[in-house]
Amino acid sequence: MATEVATFAGGCFWCTEAVFRDVIGVESVESGYIGGTVPNPTYKQVCGGDTGHAEAIRITYDADQISYDEMLDIFFATHDPTQLNRQGNDIGTQYRSAIFPHDADQEARARAGIERAGESGGKIVTTIEPLGEWYPAEGYHQEYWEGEGQRNPYCIAVIPPKLQKLRKSFAARSKAAAPTAA
Numbered sequence: 001m002a003t004e005v006a007t008f009a010g011g012c013f014w015c016t017e018a019v020f021r022d023v024i025g026v027e028s029v030e031s032g033y034i035g036g037t038v039p040n041p042t043y044k045q046v047c048g049g050d051t052g053h054a055e056a057i058r059i060t061y062d063a064d065q066i067s068y069d070e071m072l073d074i075f076f077a078t079h080d081p082t083q084l085n086r087q088g089n090d091i092g093t094q095y096r097s098a099i100f101p102h103d104a105d106q107e108a109r110a111r112a113g114i115e116r117a118g119e120s121g122g123k124i125v126t127t128i129e130p131l132g133e134w135y136p137a138e139g140y141h142q143e144y145w146e147g148e149g150q151r152n153p154y155c156i157a158v159i160p161p162k163l164q165k166l167r168k169s170f171a172a173r174s175k176a177a178a179p180t181a182a
Helices: 013-020 043-048 068-077 104-117 153-169
Strands: 003-010 026-034 054-062 097-099
Touching: 003 013, 003 026, 013 026, 013 097, 013 153, 043 153, 054 068, 068 104, 068 153, 097 104
Parallel strands: none
Antiparallel strands: 003 054, 003 097, 026 054
16 A cells, blocks of 8 residues: 555635545545644634634545545545635635645646646636645544534535535545445
């Protein structure tokens, strides 16, 4: 098994976490904060918009089952990379679309992924930022959709359409859409 790590920010981390937890080859997804200047930020500080952090996810995955390029394609397809510092009603730099490459190869692939995503129209505003310090979000944010998120009206409105898009456009990559063994 070739374990690798990818770090993406695509708006609310509850939403991006829910999508990538359903991707075949993904071993774990951790919500957290990256790209800011305040050490050990809290959710409240990040939501205030003055720490510089993005709500992001750190994905540990098996590169023998899914490539970084495929992960990028899913990332671009399941959020709006043409919205600057926002996703829908979530507004602020903490909701920016950003990729935080772990090495030079990921950076080159991220640039190619942005180019691919731009071919379908719209100006891609996704940034490629230095990896920097990763701060895991508070415990109640982890696996949010599986618990509290099921009762959160925001999540109920936003997450199912993202999961439907994943399961339709990337059916071969979705755990939920994959045929089960008899």
